[in-house]
Amino acid sequence: MTRTTTAAMPALQVAHWFNTPRPLTLEALRGHVVVLHAFQMLCPGCVSHGLPQAQRLHQMFAPEQVAVLGLHTVFEHHAVMGSQQALQAFIHEYRLTFPISIDQPDGHDGVPLTMQALRLRGTPSLVVLDQQGQVRLHHFGAIDDLRLGALIGQLVGEARPPVTEQEAAAGCDDQGCALPSAVASA
Amino acid sequence: MTRTTTAAMPALQVAHWFNTPRPLTLEALRGHVVVLHAFQMLCPGCVSHGLPQAQRLHQMFAPEQVAVLGLHTVFEHHAVMGSQQALQAFIHEYRLTFPISIDQPDGHDGVPLTMQALRLRGTPSLVVLDQQGQVRLHHFGAIDDLRLGALIGQLVGEARPPVTEQEAAAGCDDQGCALPSAVASA
Amino acid sequence: MTRTTTAAMPALQVAHWFNTPRPLTLEALRGHVVVLHAFQMLCPGCVSHGLPQAQRLHQMFAPEQVAVLGLHTVFEHHAVMGSQQALQAFIHEYRLTFPISIDQPDGHDGVPLTMQALRLRGTPSLVVLDQQGQVRLHHFGAIDDLRLGALIGQLVGEARPPVTEQEAAAGCDDQGCALPSAVASA
Amino acid sequence: MTRTTTAAMPALQVAHWFNTPRPLTLEALRGHVVVLHAFQMLCPGCVSHGLPQAQRLHQMFAPEQVAVLGLHTVFEHHAVMGSQQALQAFIHEYRLTFPISIDQPDGHDGVPLTMQALRLRGTPSLVVLDQQGQVRLHHFGAIDDLRLGALIGQLVGEARPPVTEQEAAAGCDDQGCALPSAVASA
Numbered sequence: 001m002t003r004t005t006t007a008a009m010p011a012l013q014v015a016h017w018f019n020t021p022r023p024l025t026l027e028a029l030r031g032h033v034v035v036l037h038a039f040q041m042l043c044p045g046c047v048s049h050g051l052p053q054a055q056r057l058h059q060m061f062a063p064e065q066v067a068v069l070g071l072h073t074v075f076e077h078h079a080v081m082g083s084q085q086a087l088q089a090f091i092h093e094y095r096l097t098f099p100i101s102i103d104q105p106d107g108h109d110g111v112p113l114t115m116q117a118l119r120l121r122g123t124p125s126l127v128v129l130d131q132q133g134q135v136r137l138h139h140f141g142a143i144d145d146l147r148l149g150a151l152i153g154q155l156v157g158e159a160r161p162p163v164t165e166q167e168a169a170a171g172c173d174d175q176g177c178a179l180p181s182a183v184a185s186a
Numbered sequence: 187m188t189r190t191t192t193a194a195m196p197a198l199q200v201a202h203w204f205n206t207p208r209p210l211t212l213e214a215l216r217g218h219v220v221v222l223h224a225f226q227m228l229c230p231g232c233v234s235h236g237l238p239q240a241q242r243l244h245q246m247f248a249p250e251q252v253a254v255l256g257l258h259t260v261f262e263h264h265a266v267m268g269s270q271q272a273l274q275a276f277i278h279e280y281r282l283t284f285p286i287s288i289d290q291p292d293g294h295d296g297v298p299l300t301m302q303a304l305r306l307r308g309t310p311s312l313v314v315l316d317q318q319g320q321v322r323l324h325h326f327g328a329i330d331d332l333r334l335g336a337l338i339g340q341l342v343g344e345a346r347p348p349v350t351e352q353e354a355a356a357g358c359d360d361q362g363c364a365l366p367s368a369v370a371s372a
Numbered sequence: 373m374t375r376t377t378t379a380a381m382p383a384l385q386v387a388h389w390f391n392t393p394r395p396l397t398l399e400a401l402r403g404h405v406v407v408l409h410a411f412q413m414l415c416p417g418c419v420s421h422g423l424p425q426a427q428r429l430h431q432m433f434a435p436e437q438v439a440v441l442g443l444h445t446v447f448e449h450h451a452v453m454g455s456q457q458a459l460q461a462f463i464h465e466y467r468l469t470f471p472i473s474i475d476q477p478d479g480h481d482g483v484p485l486t487m488q489a490l491r492l493r494g495t496p497s498l499v500v501l502d503q504q505g506q507v508r509l510h511h512f513g514a515i516d517d518l519r520l521g522a523l524i525g526q527l528v529g530e531a532r533p534p535v536t537e538q539e540a541a542a543g544c545d546d547q548g549c550a551l552p553s554a555v556a557s558a
Numbered sequence: 559m560t561r562t563t564t565a566a567m568p569a570l571q572v573a574h575w576f577n578t579p580r581p582l583t584l585e586a587l588r589g590h591v592v593v594l595h596a597f598q599m600l601c602p603g604c605v606s607h608g609l610p611q612a613q614r615l616h617q618m619f620a621p622e623q624v625a626v627l628g629l630h631t632v633f634e635h636h637a638v639m640g641s642q643q644a645l646q647a648f649i650h651e652y653r654l655t656f657p658i659s660i661d662q663p664d665g666h667d668g669v670p671l672t673m674q675a676l677r678l679r680g681t682p683s684l685v686v687l688d689q690q691g692q693v694r695l696h697h698f699g700a701i702d703d704l705r706l707g708a709l710i711g712q713l714v715g716e717a718r719p720p721v722t723e724q725e726a727a728a729g730c731d732d733q734g735c736a737l738p739s740a741v742a743s744a
Contacts, residue, residue: 042651047605056332077647086644089635093600146242149335150342157340228465233419263461272458275449279414428704518614521707522714529712 007135009127010117012071013104016084018091020099026133029067033155034129038071038103038115041081041090043123049142050124051096056145057152058098065156070100073115073123078105130155193321195313196303198257199290202270204277206285212319215253219341220315224257224289224301227267227276229309235328236310237282242331243338244284251342256286259301259309264291316341379507381499382489384443385476388456390463392471396441398505404439405527406501410475410487412446413453413462415495421514422496423468428517429524430470437528442472445487445495450477502527565693567685568675570629571662574642576649578657582627584691590625591713592687596661596673598632599639599648601681607700608682609654614703615710616656623714628658631673631681636663688713 009026017023026034037054039046051070058068074081081087084102091100103112118127121140128137128151137151195212203209212220223240225232237256244254260267267273270288277286289298304313307326314323314337323337381398389395398406409426411418423442430440446453453459456474463472475484490499493512500509500523509523567584575581584592595612597604609628616626632639639645642660649658661670676685679698686695686709695709 042647044652053332056330060332060336077651080641080644080647083638086638089600089638093635094602144242145331146239146246146335149332150246150339153336153339153341154343155339156336157343228461230466263465266455266458266461269452272452275414275452279449280416425704428702432704432708516614517703518611518618518707521704522618522711525708525711525713526715527711528708529715 007138009129009133009135010114012069012101013113013117014071014101015104016102018088018100019097024067024069024099024101026129029129030133031131032067033061033065033131033152034133035066035068035152036071036127036129037068038073038118038120038123038125038127040072040074040076040123041087042077045142046124047094050126051094053145053148054098055096057148061152061156066152068098070096070098071103071114072100073103073112073120073125074105075111075115075122078109082109128152128155131158193324195315195319195321196300198255198287199299199303200257200287201290202288204274204286205283210253210255210285210287212315215315216319217317218253219247219251219317219338220319221252221254221338222257222313222315223254224259224304224306224309224311224313226258226260226262226309227273228263231328232310233280236312237280239331239334240284241282243334247338247342252338254284256282256284257289257300258286259289259298259306259311260291261297261301261308264295268295314338314341317344379510381501381505381507382486384441384473385485385489386443386473387476388474390460390472391469396439396471396473398501401439401501402505403503405433405437405503405524406505407438407440407524408443408499408501409440410443410445410490410492410495410497410499412444412448412495413459414449417514418496419466422498423466425517425520426470427468429520433524433528438524440470442468442470443475443486444472445475445484445492445497446477447483447487447494450481454481500524500527503530565696567687567691567693568672570627570659571671571675572629572659573662574660576646576658577655582625582657582659584687587625587687588691589689591619591623591689591710592691593624593626593710594629594685594687595626596629596631596676596678596681596683596685598630598634598681599645600635603700604682605652608684609652611703611706612656613654615706619710619714624710626656628654628656629661629672630658631661631670631678631683632663633669633673633680636667640667686710686713689716 012024012026014023035054035057037050039050041047043050054068054070057066061068072081072087082105087100087102103114105112106116118125118138120127124141126137126139126143126148127135128148130136136155137148198210198212200209221240221243223236225236227233240254240256243252247254258267258273268291273286273288289300291298292302304311304324306313310327312323312325312329312334313321314334316322322341323334384396384398386395407426407429409422411422413419415422426440426442429438433440444453444459454477459472459474475486477484478488490497490510492499496513498509498511498515498520499507500520502508508527509520570582570584572581593612593615595608597608599605612626612628615624619626630639630645640663645658645660661672663670664674676683676696678685682699684695684697684701684706685693686706688694694713695706
């Protein structure tokens with residue numbers, strides 16, 4: 001079946017959020033299956049395949065089960081794609097309605113911080129987390145609907161784990177979350 | 187999410203099988219997720235969408251998890267599509283490799299017997315059974331890959347039930363199976 | 373641009389016509405661009421690409437400019453595809469509305485006669501004739517819409533030739549046409 | 559067949575050219591069929607349909623027969639799409655190889671000048687000129703390959719007109735051309 005993995009997930013480092021009234025954190029999404037789609041607005045494979053797939057996922061699944069997040073990981077053409085205004089126009093024209101964040105720039109027109117932490121190979125990339133926040137898929141390039149649907153369906157069907165003391169103690173603020181020690185040391 | 191249902195499944199009534207060394211029964215597939223695709227070889231929606239989707243499913247999932255079955259439910263143009271030879275040529279030309287059966291004719295060029303028992307509305311139709319043999323999807327028309335993948339992924343992830351005494355005692359022969367009483371009365 | 377050729381065209385040898393009140397002949401279509409699509413009903417490339425393309429051509433061009441003809445060239449699975457009834461059901465289910473003919477069988481379940489005379493390599497094949505009845509494209513396999521459209525547009529734009537004495541003298545009956553000597557000896 | 563028209567064509571007013579060693583003028587392209595594709599880089603229909611179609615046209619036809627030109631007509635999101643650098647990155651990422659121009663801004667973030675002169679209704683738009691520089695198609699929205707191919711094939715097949723004295727005398731510079739009087743008064 002779908003190639004899966006189990007690994008800890010670093011916190012998102014985000015410069016700005018669109019399509020959400022307040023910043024989102026992975027910590028706060030524990031208990032949901034999370035589909036993180038990393039893209040660039042000038043990446044043809046993202047525009048033709050990855051973003052429409054993410055939008056369909058967002059519309060298909062109940063929000064209490066699956067959270068679809070976009071991550072604009074600008075690692076080239078910074079002057080063109082790097083502004084908040086540029087992404088806002090893109091989101092408007094492509095009618096994207098799921099929460100989308102701008103990956104925090106590294107300050108030197110290099111690879112942004114979340115993309116570095118996730119060791120993404122490029123765009124489009126998909127990272128899928130189970131309800132416990134563990135990475136179950138880490139994929140570069142296009143992935144077909146049947147395979148992705150099967151993985152998400154499986155993860156939605158898994159029993160929701162009880163909240164541990166460590167998770168309950170994890171601290172989050174608007175910019176991200178401090179990972180609980182159990183996950184950070186995994 | 188995907189519209190699902192839970193209902194008992196009648197036994198298949200089959201005139202002939204292709205792509206399998208011996209006849210299959212739903213009883214013997216207990217413990218697998220079963221995807222039954224009902225089609226006709228002169229049905230454009232089956233040829234363009236349903237059968238390629240079934241073939242992809244067959245190639246994607248491990249056979250010990252998901253069994254994909256075709257059911258040729260000839261309810262029109264019997265003289266053209268009704269022969270075993272016609273379906274054999276079709277299967278060969280379309281490179282279909284999953285097990286495919288001919289629904290048992292009613293003897294009067296009407297709706298064949300399994301199609302009647304399943305109350306299918308036409309072709310293409312999909313019936314998806316969980317590992318306990320219960321109907322979880324009963325769908326007429328095209329269904330997209332993401333939705334179907336999600337359902338199958340969820341059903342694959344469900345805990346496999348222990349074999350009951352009733353199931354162990356269920357009798358099958360080459361033409362089909364006598365349903366165990368627990369299912370038959372559901 | 374499109375690979376083209378100029379060669380004489382043999383007459384069609386046809387066992388039966390559908391979607392036309394009376395048999396058609398290439399001779400009678402002189403002055404039209406003729407697009408002949410050779411197919412088999414169990415040929416996946418014909419069903420998914422060639423026949424929908426032929427149907428779109430038929431709907432797009434004025435009948436006094438372009439004549440789209442289908443030719444069912446059964447060279448395998450004769451018992452399944454060879455009957456008039458089988459093709460009639462297929463035409464009905466796929467909603468094909470352009471004139472379609474059955475290529476005359478050779479009497480021994482081999483390659484039918486028009487297919488032999490045209491030296492077609494298989495199905496789908498396209499043969500495009502200009503307004504003078506000369507072969508301008510002889511193509512095996514799929515051909516894209518842009519390329520085919522460009523050729524047809526070019527041929528439609530060519531000046532219509534005056535009818536020669538030889539053409540005026542050519543004899544046709546319901547089963548086909550005797551080629552005028554100028555063409556037959558080309 | 560394809561909806562066509564015959565009208566005079568205003569000169570292009572262009573701020574910058576890509577993919578060409580020197581600025582192009584419609585005057586200098588007299589004798590070619592010209593396909594002008596007006597687009598915006600944040601227009602989904604341009605990205606998914608119009609630009610790939612223009613690229614295919616550019617690759618299919620001989621350059622001495624058909625000239626495919628892009629025109630970036632920014633009439634919204636000027637701050638995002640309006641820079642030369644943004645379009646350069648877009649052209650690079652989408653691997654576009656035909657000559658592309660930036661429509662001359664009106665100076666007030668409104669509709670740029672060529673778009674105004676051509677009375678385009680939006681993007682994507684196609685304007686097709688025959689070998690004499692007359693407008694033969696003026697189309698807003700997607701147009702299918704078969705229809706567009708047929709028109710271009712027809713125009714390519716038309717006899718190339720002799721160069722008139724008026725054309726020979728027409729003056730062009732880097733920013734465009736003064737239309738010869740015969741065309742300007744048509």
